[in-house]
Amino acid sequence: MGLFEKRRFRNLLAYSPGLQGGRPHHPWKGLDPKATPMSALFEKFGVDKNTIDVHRTRSGAPQQAPLALHRDDEYIAQPMGTTIARIKLYSESLARYGKSPFLYPMYGLGELPQGFARLAAIYGGTYMLDKPVDEIVVENGRAVGVRSGTEVAKCKQVYCDPTYVPDRVTKSGRVVRCICLLDHPIPNTKDALSTQIIIPQKQVGRNSDIYISLVSYTHQVAAKGWFVAMVSTTVETDNPEAEIKPGLELLGPIKQKFLTVNDHFVPNEDGTESQVFISSSYDATSHFETTCLDVLDIFRRGFGCDFDFSKVTHTLEDDQ
Numbered sequence: 001m002g003l004f005e006k007r008r009f010r011n012l013l014a015y016s017p018g019l020q021g022g023r024p025h026h027p028w029k030g031l032d033p034k035a036t037p038m039s040a041l042f043e044k045f046g047v048d049k050n051t052i053d054v055h056r057t058r059s060g061a062p063q064q065a066p067l068a069l070h071r072d073d074e075y076i077a078q079p080m081g082t083t084i085a086r087i088k089l090y091s092e093s094l095a096r097y098g099k100s101p102f103l104y105p106m107y108g109l110g111e112l113p114q115g116f117a118r119l120a121a122i123y124g125g126t127y128m129l130d131k132p133v134d135e136i137v138v139e140n141g142r143a144v145g146v147r148s149g150t151e152v153a154k155c156k157q158v159y160c161d162p163t164y165v166p167d168r169v170t171k172s173g174r175v176v177r178c179i180c181l182l183d184h185p186i187p188n189t190k191d192a193l194s195t196q197i198i199i200p201q202k203q204v205g206r207n208s209d210i211y212i213s214l215v216s217y218t219h220q221v222a223a224k225g226w227f228v229a230m231v232s233t234t235v236e237t238d239n240p241e242a243e244i245k246p247g248l249e250l251l252g253p254i255k256q257k258f259l260t261v262n263d264h265f266v267p268n269e270d271g272t273e274s275q276v277f278i279s280s281s282y283d284a285t286s287h288f289e290t291t292c293l294d295v296l297d298i299f300r301r302g303f304g305c306d307f308d309f310s311k312v313t314h315t316l317e318d319d320q
Contacts, residue, residue, distance in 0.1 A: 033081030
């Protein structure tokens with residue numbers, strides 16, 4: 001960015017803190033956040049196309065990623081309030097956590113189900129490992145249990161991913177992922193031990209962004225001096241590996257890589273009638289925002305209300 005563009009960009013970023021709880025706390029320069037499209041806000045501040053790309057995705061810098069986490073350019077025609085709130089969330093997270101607005105669990109994502117198992121035990125739940133699901137038992141159109149072999153666990157609701165109910169989901173696309181083992185950090189990232197990079201679709205002539213994430217021994221997921229990188233995107237052609245080539249080229253020498261192409265499924269119904277609540281498949285994103293939104297959506301469908309974060313308490317003892 002040039003000097004004047006940096007100033008325009010700064011002014012636009014300074015605009016976002018005015019949104020709290022979905023309501024503006026200042027005049028918003030005559031723009032209605034619920035009715036004015038984001039394109040009008042960009043025009044108001046006079047930013048150029050490259051700066052607009054930074055608002056949707058930021059790429060090429062260590063531990064940096066999208067300001068708004070939008071996956072395409074449809075947001076430009078939508079009310080600006082949502083995007084402003086997303087930028088505000090990014091800024092506040094960056095201010096809270098320091099070098100990065102993102103969190104990653106020590107010892108890898110496997111710690112998440114372990115955390116769930118401990119929480120389930122506290123509230124009287126049972127966490128069963130290596131237990132095949134042979135059938136979701138349905139009576140009068142509603143789920144009443146889950147059968148494994150000759151045993152049936154009775155229940156009022158079932159929550160599952162698409163692999164358990166192939167007859168209740170629809171294929172919506174494909175995702176290509178490549179897990180790469182490296183003995184060095186990603187070049188040009190100041191030797192960062194963790195990195196999040198998003199290559200905007202326009203920069204590589206695609207309709208979908210390319211996502212790159214890197215974790216390392218600092219997260220206790222690899223041996224000392226080793227790094228694990230994942231490159232992913234939504235499949236658009238008959239040659240998925242070629243589609244992630246721009247991301248692979250940023251990694252430098254790769255010791256070993258593992259390529260997979262998976263179908264992406266979405267549920268056919270919201271589950272309120274059958275009481276079978278199905279998540280979507282994991283998409284190509286690497287920052288888990290869409291996964292978190294999917295979890296909140298499943299909660300709303302299953303309980304008939306939004307999750308109340310104000311009831312969640314966190315103390316210093318929780319970190320010990």
